[in-house]
Amino acid sequence: MSKDLGAGKSSTNNNIPTTRLFKILNPELFFSPKKIIYVPGTMIFAGIVGYFAYQSYFSTKDSNKSNEKNSVLAQKPSYLEKLETLNNK
Numbered sequence: 001m002s003k004d005l006g007a008g009k010s011s012t013n014n015n016i017p018t019t020r021l022f023k024i025l026n027p028e029l030f031f032s033p034k035k036i037i038y039v040p041g042t043m044i045f046a047g048i049v050g051y052f053a054y055q056s057y058f059s060t061k062d063s064n065k066s067n068e069k070n071s072v073l074a075q076k077p078s079y080l081e082k083l084e085t086l087n088n089k
Helices: 019-023 034-071 077-089
Strands: none
Touching: none
C-alpha cells in the first residue's frame, strides 16, 4: 500500500509537531530531491575522488624515483658537519 507522492511532497507526516532545530538538522526529511542538484553533486564528488586517486598514484611513482636518486647520490653535509670541517681547518 504505497502512496503516490506529488512534486514537493515529502514522505513524512506533516501533522507531527517538530521544532525548528529538528528541521534545520534534518532537512532531507522535508525537501524533495531535485535532479538538478544531486546529479552535478554526484559528478563533482566522483571527480574529486578520481583526482585524489590520480594524485596518489603519481605521487607514489615519483617518490619511488626520488628514493632511488637519493640512495645513489651522495648526501649533502648538514650544517653541523660543515661547521666541524671549518673548525678543523
